[in-house]
Amino acid sequence: MKPSIVFLIAFLSVLPLRGQSEERPPNIVIIMADDLGWNGLGCYGSxxxxxxxxxxLAAEGMRFTDAYALSQCLPTRAAIFSGQYGARTGLTSVETSSPGYAPMISPGRPKALEPEVYTLFEMLRDAGYKTGMSGKLHLGGPLNTNSALKNKNRGMEYLHDYGLQWAGTATPNRNDxxxxxxxxxxxxxIEENRDGPFIAYAAHRSPHMPLEVPPSSVQRAVDRGFKRSSNPRGLFSERVTADYVAMIxxxxxxxxxxxxKLDELGIAENTLLLFLSDNGGLTRVWKNDPLRGGKGQLYEGGVRVPFIVRWPxxxxxxxxxxxxxxxxxxxxxxxxxxxxxxxxxxILDGVSLVPLLKQTGSFARDAIFSHHPEYVVGYAKTPCSMVRKGNYKLIHYFGDYLDPTGCVPGGAGALYGRFILGSRTELYDLKQDPGETQNLANDMPQVAEELMADLESWWSSTGARMPMPNPNMDRSKWKWNKND
Known part of the structure; x- marks a missing residue:
């Protein structure tokens, strides 16, 4: 046999071996809770x-202590799909407008995440992944996958626009x-796509209000000493109830x-499973201690979330x-x-977490930002932005502020806090003061000025929509509580 033929045979015989040794991309499973506070799990101190x-899951993987989302459902979900801050997409809040008599006029927002945005799921689909989800969509259009599928005009086509090839109906609701x-x-x-790679996104609506969980689960919490809730929307005076604990x-x-199921199918080893929440816990029904504030606010209790990754x-x-x-x-x-x-x-606003997950290489993160130019009356938030850089965090209120110190919401949707007119800047050292109790803006003016400059530069680079003073403000109508 000629040497050239022998060489060719040897070369071809090696190719399959090389192909088999190439690392397969991992399957990805995302499980998102709705309104679960940072401290809502045992592994986070609950x-x-x-x-x-x-x-x-945390014992088998990595637990992140300082993971951030936006302070409400829709903005966080849009940020995950787009890889962009709400300041860039315009999706900064669930609310679309401000009260007509408020001190500031909110800029409004797009109705939904624009279809031309190249999403996370489109990217993975184009990379050879099978993409699927079930549950709460909340990108500004249909609230969940079931309502999207029932749309007479578009149905699955709407989900395809965002890169989803498969969607579950998330039904029936078994009182859970x-x-x-x-x-x-x-x-x-997962079973249908076990050969991978796939991304499966379970977007839950729990423990979001209203309270809804099987009675047997509530009874187990009652047996441990928790009281049943008297209101399906939750009452501050009753927190934390058996119903809410049972939902978690x-x-x-x-x-x-x-x-x-991943273990049963033998695919757990090469599956990255991520669990997180879309925002902090609702203070009406949950205590985010030691963090300040909760859902809808830019204090740590509203934006810091549980975040666990397992990839064996x-x-x-x-x-x-x-x-x-x-x-x-x-x-x-x-x-x-x-x-x-x-x-x-x-444009992607994030940074790859792979160096942190594998504990190799460097992680190039300069700062984290958030922009919320709308009023969220039910959560005591006025238009504001924040930046965290290192251990320092700055919150800037554009035109008014609600100080909830000493005030509590009395019931479902109640307003609370002491109204203060005028812009306000707050600075906190999260390492020394994770509960954000000491405003250092006056004590550390240079740090505050540096972070404010970073925030202003970020507004410009993202094209952030800004609130403006309202010439029609009516202070007599702007009442947050009976003491105003």
Whole structure:
């Protein structure tokens, strides 16, 4: 046989071996809770809710202590899909307008995440992933996958625009906020696409209000000494109730069903599973202590969220990451893992978390930002922005401020706080004061000026829509509580 033929045969015989040795991109499972506070899990210090499945997930993976979302549902979900801050997409709040007599006029926002935005799921689809989700969509159009599928004019086409190839109905609701149905859907999708790679997104509506959970789960919490709630919307005077604790615990059990399925299919080793919440806990029904504030606000209780990643072959079990991260980081992270590239005209505001997950290389994060130019009356938030850089965090209120010190919301949707007219800047050292009790703006003016300059530069680079003074402000109508 000629030497050239022998060489060719030898070369061809090696090719399959090389191909087999190439690292497969991981499957990705995202499980999102709705309004779960940073301290809502046992692995984050909760002594109220019992969360063995999520505690086990943290023991087998990495727990992030300083992970950030936006302060409400829609902005966080849009940021995950787009990889961009709400200041860039315009999706900064659920609310679309301000009270006509308020001190500031909010700039408004787009109705929904624009279809031309190249989403996380489109990127992964183009990289060869199967993409599917079930549950709360909330990008400004249909609230959930079921309502999107029922749309007579577009149906699945609407979901395709965002890169989703498969969607579950998230039904029926078994008196459990659709938790079991969403979990059923995600398990079905995983089974159908077990050969991978796939991304499965379980977007839950729990423990968001109203309270809804099987009576047997509530009874278990009652047996431990918690009282039943008298109002399905929750009352501040009753927090924390058996019903709310039961919602967290019931959600926790659903995570166990998904991890068990991954184990059963033999694909857990190469599956990255992420659990997080879309914003902080609602203070009417949950105590975010030691963090200040809650859902709808830019204090830590409103924007810092539980964030756990398990990836057995790559992430060290039982590890903890204290670096500040943000939900906009998910797009570049998954793009990195999929070996994909951004579009030429695409701007991503996040940073890949792969160096943190693998504990190799450097993590280039300068600062984290958030922009909320709208009023969220029910959550005591006036138009404001924030920046965190290192241990320091600055919050800037544009024209008025609500000081909730000493005030509490009396019931569902109640207003609270002491109204203060005029702009305001607050500075906190989160390392020394995670509860944001000491405003250092006057004590450390140079730090405050530096962070304010960073914030102003960021507004400019993102094209942030800004609130403006309202010439029609009517102070007599602008009442936050009976003492105003």
């Amino acid at each position: 002594e109220l809710a019992q969360t063995p499945c999520l505690d086990q 906020k659709n938790v079991s149905a969403i979990t059923d859907d995600i398990i079905e999708f 615990e019931y959600l926790d059990s659903s995570i166990g069903r998904i991890t068990d 072959t790559k992430v060290k079990a039982g590890s903890t990451c204290t670096a500040p991260v943000h939900v906009v980081d998910l797009f570049p992270t998954f793009m990195d893992l999929a070996g994909a590239q951004p579009r030429k005209d695409q």
